[in-house]
Amino acid sequence: MMLALAVGLVAAVGATSRYVVDQFIQHQHDSVFPWGTFVINVVGSFVLGVVTGSVSHHGLSTTAAAILGAGFCAGFTTFSTWMWETLALAESGAILEATLNIFGSLAIGLAAAFAGFALAGGI
């Protein structure tokens, strides 16, 4: 119960960070590509890779992993906005950007998670 509340509070910090980072990144460019969500999801995947690798290789406790992973990383990253922005790009006729957003986010997110895990594993 206490852990659930802690996860919720840290997820709220993650969500608030996502809002602020997205607002900041979206003010730095004029393209239609949703760079804010893209960067957030890639960075969050990298951090969750580090957290997961730290559990496997450095004995990070499952409590700490829940707070950092299920709390911060999962609250910081978002699937629903990724899908909405992909659909909005496609509907506005930006088919190339929509395709790049959906497949590029996944490919680079997978690579970032792997890199984080490998870094924590000491490879």
Added chain:
Amino acid sequence: MNTERRGVSPRADVGQLGGLPIDPDIEPDPQPRRKSRWPRLRASVVLAVFVGGFFGGLARYGLGEAFPTSTSHFPWTTLAVNLSGAFLLALLLVLVLEVLPPTRFVRPAIGTGFLGAYTTFSSLAVSTDQLAAHGHATIAIAYAASSLFGGVACAALGVVAGRSLRGRR
């Protein structure tokens, strides 16, 4: 499309002139001014995101505890959370942007906060990697593909559902 841009005043880039008073007698700059590099953040909107994010994170964590999936099996709980969240966000945003009168807090609290924190990208990326690394490549591919195509389909369904409500008003 930036989902958070709505609600920013059209005069957001005015008043960023180093605090100098704007002289109304000066002719307006004929060149369109570049938008400010710094977003204007309202404390009340940031707080709405925080509160929504708390409940969204709690809901996702609670579902994960109630329906746990082992790391060597298909992550049904995360998939269900992500697909339902994609549907609900698309439905909400169509209602907010196209159907209902303007509001200040619905989108940051329920969209950015609750549904943003309820759904997760990082778990999708790490679980897919872990499944593939432990010899479950087929499950990894099925999980990634069902998330991608299922997510787009659910978001499209949310848009259609929201627009059908508009038609009834």
